[in-house]
Every structure is written in structure tokens, then in C-alpha cells.
Amino acid sequence: MKLFAKCSDCNSEIKIKTFLISNRIELAKSKGEEFEQRCTHCGHRNEIYVDEVIAEKNDSLIFIVGGISFLLAIALTYFFWHYGYIAAVSFAIPLLLSTTISQNQRNSVNLFNGMYFNSKKRLERLKSKSSVN
Numbered sequence: 178m179k180l181f182a183k184c185s186d187c188n189s190e191i192k193i194k195t196f197l198i199s200n201r202i203e204l205a206k207s208k209g210e211e212f213e214q215r216c217t218h219c220g221h222r223n224e225i226y227v228d229e230v231i232a233e234k235n236d237s238l239i240f241i242v243g244g245i246s247f248l249l250a251i252a253l254t255y256f257f258w259h260y261g262y263i264a265a266v267s268f269a270i271p272l273l274l275s276t277t278i279s280q281n282q283r284n285s286v287n288l289f290n291g292m293y294f295n296s297k298k299r300l301e302r303l304k305s306k307s308s309v310n
């Protein structure tokens with residue numbers, strides 16, 4: 178799972194670096210309810226409120242894990258071939274791992290995006306933003 182927010186100036190995605198954060202409450206604890214993050218695209222300093230942070234699946238992680246376990250499957254099959262090893266078993270592992278990770282990520286993304294830190298404040302912020310524009 179990766180976290181990002183939109184730059185208020187250029188609307189591009191700002192990646193938010195976190196470690197083992199699974200919801201907005203944990204994010205608020207680690208970074209504060211509001212934190213400053215510079216946009217890597219335009220350099221604008223954004224005041225980001227935790228409820229404006231969006232979670233997304235980290236596809237590269239799925240590819241990396243899938244790829245590594247696929248290579249391991251090839252190695253396993255190669256080394257144990259003489260013992261009557263069934264290749265299908267080892268090739269089921271990368272498939273199973275990728276599916277599990279993908280599913281786990283979907284769950285945590287839904288969990289993160291579905292729970293707000295402070296819904297009332299979030300709505301107030303949304304209102305004030307739309308009145309400015």
C-alpha cells in the first residue's frame with residue numbers, strides 16, 4: 178500500500194513516505210493531524226490534512242514478490258527435478274503469493290480510505306476549499 182495526496186497547486190500526486198501505517202489515525206500519530214509536504218513536481222508547500230491522504234495499491238511490490246518467487250520456483254524445479262518434483266507445485270507459489278498480497282493490499286486500501294480521522298473537520302475543509310475556488 179502506498180499513500181499520496183494531491184498538490185493544491187498543480188494537482189499532481191505527492192507521495193507520502195510512511196512505514197507500517199495502516200490507517201489515518203496512525204498517520205496522524207506519526208506525522209501529525211496536519212503536516213507540510215513539498216510537491217516534488219512544482220515545489221509548492223502543501224499543508225496536508227490526514228483525511229486528504231489517499232491510499233492506493235502498491236503494484237510494484239506485487240510484481241517484485243511475484244517475480245522473485247517465480248525465479249525461486251524455477252530454481253526449485255531445476256534442483257529437485259530428479260526427485261520427481263512436480264513443477265506445478267512450485268509455480269503455484271508465485272501465483273498464490275501475488276494473489277494474497279494483492280488481496281491484502283486491496284483490503285488495507287479499503288480500510289484506510291474508508292475511515293476518516295475527523296469527518297467533521299474534513300467536510301469543513303472541503304467546504305472552505307470549494308468556496309475559495
Ligand SMILES: [Zn+2]
Binds near residue numbers: 216218219220
Ligand atoms: Zn505541485
